[in-house]
Every structure is written in structure tokens, then in C-alpha cells.
Amino acid sequence: MRLHESCTTDHGAPRFDHEWQRRAFGLAIALSEFGHYRWEDFQRALIETIGRWERAPESERGDWKYYDHWVAALQKMIDDRGLLTTTPASVPNHHQ
Amino acid sequence: MSGQFAYPQDREQSSAAKVAALESLLIEKGVITPETVNKVLAYFESEMTxxxxxxxxxxxxxxxxxxxxxxxxxxxxxxxxxxxxxxxxxxxxxxxxxxxxxxxxxxxxxxxxxxxxxxxxxxxxxxxxxxxxxxxxxxxxxxxxxxxxxxxxxxxxxxxxxxxxxxxxxxxxxxxxxxxxxxxxxxxxxxxxxxxxxxxxxxxxx
CATH class of the missing domain: 3.90.330.10 (Nitrile hydratase alpha /Thiocyanate hydrolase gamma)
Structure with missing residues (x-):
């Protein structure tokens, strides 16, 4: 097994390949910063989705796409916290 | 381009569309404002380096x-x-x-x-x-x-x-x-x- 080739070549390279990845990153941080979930809970969701990919057979799991996992974790947290189903007035109750 | 090669690009587009949709729905619901994500990113990119x-x-x-x-x-x-x-x-x-x-x-x-x-x-x-x-x-x-x-x-x-x-x-x-x-x-x-x-x-x- 070889390291990803960028391991030795992308020193100082940009951290995001696409703007949507940057937005997904900012969105996940923002929802945590504003108290909609604890960062550890987002991390747990991220670890779960990455773990599922790692345990799946290589033939079934598709290419490694880190930000797909990030988006899946984000979607899960938004669903779990009901952020898109509650009325705006009830949202501040989530603040810690 | 064959279907096999087209797949990752479709996946990119669908992820991009999902993120854009989530952000605009959260703005619509009043959970965040249109400026929230920009402010968080600006802070990260300018201060946490x-x-x-x-x-x-x-x-x-x-x-x-x-x-x-x-x-x-x-x-x-x-x-x-x-x-x-x-x-x-x-x-x-x-x-x-x-x-x-x-x-x-x-x-x-x-x-x-x-x-x-x-x-x-x-x-x-x-x-x-x-x-x-x-x-x-x-x-x-x-x-x-x-x-x-x-x-x-x-x-x-x-x-x-x-x-x-x-x-x-x-x-x-x-x-x-x-x-x-x-x-x-x-x-x-x-x-x-x-x-x-x-x-x-x-x-x-x-």
C-alpha cells in the first residue's frame, strides 16, 4: 500500500479543492459555534461515516472522498437536531 | 467520457448542490444569516493559521x-x-x-x-x-x-x-x-x- 502521492508533494497547498467543501466546512463550524450541537457530536458523526466506509468492501465503497463524509455528518447533525423542521422561534432553545 | 469516469464528477456536483441547499434552507429557517458562514470562514482563514x-x-x-x-x-x-x-x-x-x-x-x-x-x-x-x-x-x-x-x-x-x-x-x-x-x-x-x-x-x- 502506497501513501497518497500528495503526502510528499502538496506542502503548503490549498486546503480545499472546491468552494463547496469550504462552505461545508464553515457551515459545520458555524452551527457548532452557535450552539446547535457540540463539536464532539459532529466529530462522532464524522467518525461513524468514515468508519462505515473503511469497513465496507473495496468493491462497494467507491473512491475516498473526505468531504462526502463531512457533508454526510453535517446532514445527520442537521436532521438529528431538527434544524430544518423546527420553527425559527424554537431554535434559540438549543443554545447552551 | 465513459460512465465510470463521469461518476466522480456527478458525485462532486451532487455534494455541491446538497451543501448549497442546506445553507440556504438554514438561512430561510433563520438558523443562520447569509453572512454567518462567511464570517466563520474569514475568522478561520485570517486568524487560525x-x-x-x-x-x-x-x-x-x-x-x-x-x-x-x-x-x-x-x-x-x-x-x-x-x-x-x-x-x-x-x-x-x-x-x-x-x-x-x-x-x-x-x-x-x-x-x-x-x-x-x-x-x-x-x-x-x-x-x-x-x-x-x-x-x-x-x-x-x-x-x-x-x-x-x-x-x-x-x-x-x-x-x-x-x-x-x-x-x-x-x-x-x-x-x-x-x-x-x-x-x-x-x-x-x-x-x-x-x-x-x-x-x-x-x-x-x-
């Missing part, structure tokens, strides 16, 4: 008392420095420094996901999140380090620190020799993000 880590390393190189305090209680020692406000938030409370020394080399990884000491190093490079790097660095760190150009003597102990939600490690690399006359600015140039992750030595050309 490796410049913070470089300042910490140079201070540790030039002040043994600071180094000792840094290793004993990392967030408290960092608070002594004039770093951007809010540094201690955003996971800063979980920062933990480890120092390289003759015979000891430290390497940081996150074997489960991609925890990283954002406040001092900014966002992680792509390969830090790569499953191959994460698995191999944990299993055979000496070999991985040699592949990225860090050849350590056989008797040098390699300590691998696995980051998590409650401990975000970063490395104080060894100060290169023959730098006694260097100014702080010159010393800062020797410190790279990679050296603060343990995948390079300070002063090494990348």
Missing part, C-alpha cells in the same frame, strides 16, 4: 521556562503570548504540545477522522485526512517518515499521538543546529506546518 504555531515554537526554542510551561499546560502557556483573540476558543482548550528532543521524535495523526490543532496550525493538508496515511502512520511510523524524507536513527524513539475530540496534539520540533545567532524572524522561517506535525524537521527544505 500556522503563524500562531511558528510563534509558539520560536518562543519555546528561546525560552526554556516557556517550553516547560507549554508542555505542562499548553492552553495556559499559549495564553501568555500575544496571539489573535479567540484563539483559546474553537478547540483551543484541547491543544496539547509535545517536544522533540535528541532520541525522541513525535508524530501527530488522527486515526479515526481528521482532528487537527486548528488554532495553531490552521486547516490540515489533504493527505492528513487520507485513509492510507492515517492507517500507515499508526502502524509503521518509521517507514512512513522515511518515505516523506525524515530518516531517523534506529535508536530514536518515535511517539505517535492520536488526536481526538479532547486532545489536539502539535509538535515542537528540534531547533536546528548553528542557529544561535538567528533573529526571531529568521527562526520563524525554519518552522513549517509539516515540522509541527512531525512529518518534517524544522529547517528542512520541502
Amino acid at each position: 500556522p503563524l500562531n504555531g511558528k510563534k509558539i515554537v520560536v518562543r519555546a526554542w528561546t525560552d526554556a521556562g516557556f517550553l516547560a510551561r507549554l508542555l505542562a499546560d499548553t492552553p495556559a502557556a499559549i495564553a501568555e503570548l500575544d496571539l489573535p483573540k479567540g484563539m483559546v476558543g474553537a478547540e483551543g482548550e484541547h491543544l496539547r504540545a509535545v517536544a522533540n528532543a535528541p532520541g525522541v521524535h513525535n508524530l501527530i495523526i488522527c486515526s479515526l477522522c481528521s482532528c487537527f490543532p486548528w488554532p495553531v496550525l490552521g486547516l490540515p493538508p489533504y493527505w492528513y485526512k487520507d485513509p492510507v496515511f492515517r492507517a500507515r502512520a499508526a502502524r509503521e511510523p518509521r517507514k512512513v517518515l522515511a518515505e516523506v524524507g525524515v530518516h531517523l536513527p534506529e535508536d530514536t524513539e518515535i511517539k505517535v499521538w492520536d488526536s481526538s475530540g479532547t486532545a489536539r496534539w502539535f509538535v515542537i520540533p528540534e531547533r536546528p543546529t548553528a542557529t544561535e545567532d538567528f533573529t526571531e524572524a529568521q527562526l520563524m522561517e525554519l518552522v513549517t506546518t509539516e515540522s509541527m506535525m512531525g512529518v518534517a524537521l524544522a529547517g528542512a527544505r520541502s
Whole structure:
């Protein structure tokens, strides 16, 4: 097994390949910063989705796409916290 | 283009569309404002950069008392420095420094996901999140380090620190020799993000 080739070549390279990845990153941080979930809970969701990919057979799991996992974790947290189903007035109750 | 090659691009587009939809729905619901994500990103990109880590390393190189305090209680020692406000938030409370020394080399990884000491190093490079790097660095760190150009003597102990939600490690690399006359600015140039992750030595050309 070889390291990803960028391991030795992308020193100082940009951290995001696409703007949507940057937005997904900012969105996940923002929802945590504003108290909609604890960062550890987002991390747990991220670890779960990455773990599922790692345990799946290589033939079934598709290419490694880190930000797909990030988006899946984000979607899960938004669903779990009901952020898109509650009325705006009830949202501040989530603040810690 | 065949279906096989078209797939990843479709996947990109669907992820991009999903993120855009989530953000606009959250704005519509009043959970966030149209400016929220921009503000968070601007803060990250301007304040949470490796410049913070470089300042910490140079201070540790030039002040043994600071180094000792840094290793004993990392967030408290960092608070002594004039770093951007809010540094201690955003996971800063979980920062933990480890120092390289003759015979000891430290390497940081996150074997489960991609925890990283954002406040001092900014966002992680792509390969830090790569499953191959994460698995191999944990299993055979000496070999991985040699592949990225860090050849350590056989008797040098390699300590691998696995980051998590409650401990975000970063490395104080060894100060290169023959730098006694260097100014702080010159010393800062020797410190790279990679050296603060343990995948390079300070002063090494990348």
C-alpha cells in the first residue's frame, strides 16, 4: 500500500479543492459555534461515516472522498437536531 | 467520457448542490444569516493559521521556562503570548504540545477522522485526512517518515499521538543546529506546518 502521492508533494497547498467543501466546512463550524450541537457530536458523526466506509468492501465503497463524509455528518447533525423542521422561534432553545 | 469516469464528477456536483441547499434552507429557517458562514470562514482563514504555531515554537526554542510551561499546560502557556483573540476558543482548550528532543521524535495523526490543532496550525493538508496515511502512520511510523524524507536513527524513539475530540496534539520540533545567532524572524522561517506535525524537521527544505 502506497501513501497518497500528495503526502510528499502538496506542502503548503490549498486546503480545499472546491468552494463547496469550504462552505461545508464553515457551515459545520458555524452551527457548532452557535450552539446547535457540540463539536464532539459532529466529530462522532464524522467518525461513524468514515468508519462505515473503511469497513465496507473495496468493491462497494467507491473512491475516498473526505468531504462526502463531512457533508454526510453535517446532514445527520442537521436532521438529528431538527434544524430544518423546527420553527425559527424554537431554535434559540438549543443554545447552551 | 465513459460512465465510470463521469461518476466522480456527478458525485462532486451532487455534494455541491446538497451543501448549497442546506445553507440556504438554514438561512430561510433563520438558523443562520447569509453572512454567518462567511464570517466563520474569514475568522478561520485570517486568524487560525500556522503563524500562531511558528510563534509558539520560536518562543519555546528561546525560552526554556516557556517550553516547560507549554508542555505542562499548553492552553495556559499559549495564553501568555500575544496571539489573535479567540484563539483559546474553537478547540483551543484541547491543544496539547509535545517536544522533540535528541532520541525522541513525535508524530501527530488522527486515526479515526481528521482532528487537527486548528488554532495553531490552521486547516490540515489533504493527505492528513487520507485513509492510507492515517492507517500507515499508526502502524509503521518509521517507514512512513522515511518515505516523506525524515530518516531517523534506529535508536530514536518515535511517539505517535492520536488526536481526538479532547486532545489536539502539535509538535515542537528540534531547533536546528548553528542557529544561535538567528533573529526571531529568521527562526520563524525554519518552522513549517509539516515540522509541527512531525512529518518534517524544522529547517528542512520541502
